[in-house]
Structures are given as structure tokens and as C-alpha cells.
Amino acid sequence: MTATPAPAALIGASGRKLGGEALRIEGLHKSFGRLEVLRGIDLVVAEHEVVCLIGASGSGKSTLLRCVNLLEPIDAGRVVVEGQEITASGTDVDRIRRRIGIVFQAYNLFPHMSVLDNVTLAPRKVLKLDKAAARTLAMDLLERFGLTEKAEQYPDRLSGGQQQRVAIVRALAMKPDLLLLDEITSALDPELVAEVLDVIRELAESGMTMIIATHEMGFARDIADRVCFLDAGQILEEGPPVAIFGDPREERTRQFLDRVIQAGRMAGGSSG
Amino acid sequence: MTGPGTLGQEAMPSGSRRSRLLGGPYTGSRGVIVSIISTIFVLGLAGLLIVNAPGWEDFKAFFFDPEVFASSWPKVLQAFLVNVRMFLVAEFFVLICGLLLAIMRGLPGPVFTPFRGFAIIYVDVFRGLPAILVVYVLGFGIPGLGIEGVPTDEFFWGVLSLVLLYSAYVSEVYRAGIDSVHPSQEAAARSLGLTRFQALRFVVVPQAVRRVIPPLLNDFIGLQKDTALVGLLGLVEAFRRADIEAAAAFNFTPYVATAILFLLLTIPLSRFVDWLVARDRRRQMAGAR
Numbered sequence: 324m325t326a327t328p329a330p331a332a333l334i335g336a337s338g339r340k341l342g343g344e345a346l347r348i349e350g351l352h353k354s355f356g357r358l359e360v361l362r363g364i365d366l367v368v369a370e371h372e373v374v375c376l377i378g379a380s381g382s383g384k385s386t387l388l389r390c391v392n393l394l395e396p397i398d399a400g401r402v403v404v405e406g407q408e409i410t411a412s413g414t415d416v417d418r419i420r421r422r423i424g425i426v427f428q429a430y431n432l433f434p435h436m437s438v439l440d441n442v443t444l445a446p447r448k449v450l451k452l453d454k455a456a457a458r459t460l461a462m463d464l465l466e467r468f469g470l471t472e473k474a475e476q477y478p479d480r481l482s483g484g485q486q487q488r489v490a491i492v493r494a495l496a497m498k499p500d501l502l503l504l505d506e507i508t509s510a511l512d513p514e515l516v517a518e519v520l521d522v523i524r525e526l527a528e529s530g531m532t533m534i535i536a537t538h539e540m541g542f543a544r545d546i547a548d549r550v551c552f553l554d555a556g557q558i559l560e561e562g563p564p565v566a567i568f569g570d571p572r573e574e575r576t577r578q579f580l581d582r583v584i585q586a587g588r589m590a591g592g593s594s595g
Numbered sequence: 596m597t598g599p600g601t602l603g604q605e606a607m608p609s610g611s612r613r614s615r616l617l618g619g620p621y622t623g624s625r626g627v628i629v630s631i632i633s634t635i636f637v638l639g640l641a642g643l644l645i646v647n648a649p650g651w652e653d654f655k656a657f658f659f660d661p662e663v664f665a666s667s668w669p670k671v672l673q674a675f676l677v678n679v680r681m682f683l684v685a686e687f688f689v690l691i692c693g694l695l696l697a698i699m700r701g702l703p704g705p706v707f708t709p710f711r712g713f714a715i716i717y718v719d720v721f722r723g724l725p726a727i728l729v730v731y732v733l734g735f736g737i738p739g740l741g742i743e744g745v746p747t748d749e750f751f752w753g754v755l756s757l758v759l760l761y762s763a764y765v766s767e768v769y770r771a772g773i774d775s776v777h778p779s780q781e782a783a784a785r786s787l788g789l790t791r792f793q794a795l796r797f798v799v800v801p802q803a804v805r806r807v808i809p810p811l812l813n814d815f816i817g818l819q820k821d822t823a824l825v826g827l828l829g830l831v832e833a834f835r836r837a838d839i840e841a842a843a844a845f846n847f848t849p850y851v852a853t854a855i856l857f858l859l860l861t862i863p864l865s866r867f868v869d870w871l872v873a874r875d876r877r878r879q880m881a882g883a884r
Binding site for chain 1: 782783801802805
């Protein structure tokens with residue numbers, strides 16, 4: 324399967340206008356020991372595009388995101404971000420990671436720092452903003468996501484949903500070109516999922532380019548410009564949500580979606 | 596055979612019943628009275644045993660002579676200040692060297708193999724050697740070489756020995772702390788663009804140090820006590836001074852005075868660190884700065 328080039332200035336399935344190529348992944352392979360987790364991934368993402376990765380646990384969604392952010396070294400293939408091959412040897416990985424934000428399933432907030440310090444750490448130490456500027460930046464973002472009163476609190480005093488929103492704010496404070504979301508609602512109590520998904524909807528509307536690994540099919544159907552079904556380390560099928568959820572070509576995709584519907588994960592996200 | 600119904604009732608005792616079963620602390624006034632009576636009884640019994648021992652009078656005269664105590668106390672106290680200076684200087688360097696060793700040992704990748712190797716060998720050697728041997732070899736041996744410019748001061752060599760020895764212990768404590776911070780914390784820091792060093796400095800090490808404060812203190816109490824070893828080099832610190840006083844008075848009371856001085860230092864320190872740990876926990880729980 325070859326990567327389809329991102330068409331310029333198209334309208335995505337979500338109705339948002341897409342820009343030029345933001346990310347290109349070609350022939351990406353990744354193994355952990357003898358276990359081959361990614362077996363040749365090709366994917367091109369346009370600016371402002373929202374791509375949802377679906378697939379069973381262990382299909383390689385998380386690993387793919389971690390490889391894009393260079394948290395995992397890749398075995399073969401290339402990753403190109405806005406024309407620059409970031410997997411080339413000699414690349415300044417710290418510089419690349421500034422432009423690619425990632426939010427993890429388990430939030431991974433720094434427990435020894437207040438919410439404000441969690442958000443301002445990277446802008447201060449990496450972007451070299453002074454304390455006041457970093458604070459202003461952080462408070463603006465926290466206000467935008469309804470977290471102003473939590474600024475001085477420590478993460479363990481926050482609900483899971485609040486912690487995950489702080490984690491998103493922390494990633495946004497670096498003003499990334501691309502945001503990777505790794506099953507960010509999987510660790511949340513059901514009643515807290517909506518507040519986090521609402522944040523993502525707002526980000527999509529503001530034009531953020533995102534790759535979202537998710538089990539929330541209703542949400543994926545609503546928000547995605549494109550849905551990729553991962554199976555055994557490959558993108559088995561991709562297309563607009565209507566096609567993937569309405570009439571999947573592949574038998575494996577159909578089976579997966581049937582199992583999800585039985586588990587009751589199809590509803591939910593569409594209500595917000 | 597007991598039915599499941601009765602078993603369920605048995606397994607759910609009332610609050611007071613449960614604390615009695617588990618030996619938990621009593622809160623009622625009856626509990627306070629019982630604990631006072633029990634303490635007096637046990638201490639009284641132990642005291643009686645000692646006082647009625649055949650050698651008690653001699654023992655008392657040799658170890659608890661009030662006059663010898665009064666005359667030796669100021670001198671031992673004066674010498675004890677040398678111990679305090681020794682461990683303050685040593686602790687400062689141990690904290691830094693220990694952390695450097697721990698970080699060195701955790702460096703990933705083949706490039707850093709020599710550093711890792713050095714840290715491993717260093718810790719193996721200095722944890723494995725008896726402290727007294729290191730003090731002897733450094734304190735008598737190296738000045739004995741007579742190299743130009745090498746200090747001959749016992750204080751210097753004594754403190755250096757302690758730093759070399761305790762850095763090995765403390766680096767293991769730090770390493771356990773660093774290992775206990777989940778790798779996802781470093782991943783989160785790196786994903787924000789922080790360098791490996793920045794991730795260590797701002798995210799991993801602060802959490803690691805917080806977790807290892809109690810075991811670090813353990814090693815520091817050990818270090819404070821081991822300053823007495825430097826007396827063997829001839830430096831007049833508290834133990835050496837007590838030695839001199841004991842020989843002059845033909846009485847062991849100066850050693851008791853020294854023991855009390857060490858306890859006066861180490862016990863409040865233990866309480867202080869307990870308080871620090873509790874305060875830290877309270878702060879994080881309360882979410883206040």
C-alpha cells in the first residue's frame with residue numbers, strides 16, 4: 324500500500340479546510356525484540372487534518388504515535404515533518420519534539436509541580452521564555468479550558484478529566500504544529516470522558532493538526548477527516564468516517580467494528 | 596464447618612474490635628492509662644534487674660561518675676565541634692558526588708560504557724571496604740608518600756575518606772530513587788522538547804530525591820557516627836578527646852558524655868526529616884504551595 328499524497332486545499336470530511344502536507348510517514352517498521360509491532364506504515368497527514376487511528380489493543384496505534392514523536396527509535400522507513408526528514412541521522416530530536424506535542428493515556432503530569440509549573444516548565448526551559456511571559460501564556464491556555472482555579476494545585480488533587488485537560492494544555496503551551504493523542508480518554512471514568520473530548524473538538528475547530536488513537540468510535544466518526552484502521556501493525560483500511568464506519572471494505576474492519584458495537588463503545592462521543 | 600453467613604459476620608468486626616485485633620493505637624482514656632502502667636512496669640522491672648546486678652556499683656562509678664562527667668563535658672563538647680565540621684563538609688560533597696555517580700551509572704547507550712563501568716566499580720569497591728581501612732590507607736599512607744604539595748592534614752584526609760566511602764552508599768540510594776520514577780515521566784518531559792539533562796534536572800531527580808530522603812538520612816547518621824574514625828589518625832575530635840580524658844581520669848564517663856553528644860545531634864535530625872516528609876505529603880495533598 325502506498326501513501327496517498329495529501330491533496331492541497333481540499334475540504335476534509337469534517338468540513339474543515341485542509342492545508343499542505345504536515346506529516347509523511349513512509350514504510351515505517353518497528354520491532355520490540357522479536358515482536359514486530361509496526362510492519363510498514365504509510366500515512367500522509369495534511370495541515371489542519373484530524374486523523375483517527377482505530378484498531379484493537381496491540382495493533383500498533385500507540386507505538387506509531389511514539390515513533391512519530393521519536394520517543395521510540397524506528398527500525399526502517401522515514402518520518403517527514405513539514406518537509407524535514409526527522410528520522411534522518413544527526414537530527415536534533417529535542418528541536419523536533421518541540422513542534423510535535425503528545426498527550427498520553429495516563430496523563431503523565433509531573434506530580435511534584437503545581438499545574439502552572441507543569442505547563443510553564445517547557446516554555447521556560449526550552450523556549451527560554453521569562454517567568455512572567457510563560458505564566459501569561461499558561462494562564463491564557465488554562466482559562467481557555469476552564470482550569471484557571473486549578474493553576475496552583477498539585478495534579479493529585481485533580482480529577483482524571485482535569486488532569487488530562489492539564490496535560491493537553493501542557494502540550495499546547497509549546498505551540499506544536501502537530502498534536503498526537505494516545506488514547507487520552509481510556510483511563511478516565513465514563514462521566515469524565517466528555518469534558519476531554521470537548522477540548523479536542525475545540526482544538527479541531529481551531530485548525531490543530533491531530534493524530535488521535537482512540538477507542539471512542541462515536542467521537543472518531545464526528546471529528547475525523549480520515550479514519551485509519553490498524554491491524555497487526557499495518558493500516559489495513561483508511562477513508563472518511565462515513566466509509567469506514569458505514570461500509571468498510573475489509574472483513575477485518577467489519578469484525579472489529581462489530582465487536583466494538585457489541586461492547587457499546589459506538590455511542591457516547593456523538594452527543595457532545 | 597462454618598457457613599458463609601457466619602464467616603461474613605466474623606470478618607466484619609466493629610471499629611473498636613478491629614483496632615484491638617490489629618493492635619492499633621488506642622484513643623480512649625482507658626488506653627492511655629493502660630499504656631502508662633505497662634511502660635512503668637516494664638521499665639521498672641528492667642531498672643531493678645540492672646540496679647541489683649552484682650557489678651552495678653562498680654559499673655556506676657566507672658561510667659556515670661558525676662565529677663568526671665562535669666570536668667570532661669566542656670572538653671569533649673569542644674572536640675565535638677570538629678566532628679560537626681567534618682560531617683558538614685563531608686555531607687555536602689557526598690550529596691553531590693553520590694548524585695553524580697548515580698547519574699553516571701544510569702547513562703544509556705554504548706558511548707557511556709566507560710562511565711557506567713567506572714560508577715559500578717567505584718561503588719563495588721568503596722561499599723565493600725571496611726571504613727577503618729580506607730581511613731588508615733588514605734590518612735597514613737598518602738601523606739607518607741611525601742609528595743610535594745599533597746596535604747598532610749588529618750582533617751583533610753579524614754573528610755576525604757568519608758566522602759569516598761559514603762558517596763558509594765548514597766549513590767545507591769539515589770539510584771533506587773531515580774529507578775523508582777516511572778519512565779513515562781521522562782518520556783513526558785522529553786516529548787515537550789526538554790533535553791535528557793533537563794528532564795533529569797527538573798523532572799526525574801526532584802521526584803527521586805523526595806522519595807529517598809529517609810534512607811539518605813540513614814546514611815547521614817552513619818556518616819556522623821563514622822567521623823569518630825578520623826580520631827584514629829590523631830585528629831582530636833570527640834572520641835579521641837574522650838579517650839584522652841578517660842585515660843587521665845581512669846574512668847569511662849567521658850565516653851558516655853561523647854555518646855550523649857552524638858545522640859543529641861542524630862535524634863533531632865531524625866525527627867526533623869520525619870517532619871519534612873510529613874510536611875511535603877501534606878502540601879501535595881492540600882494542593883497549596
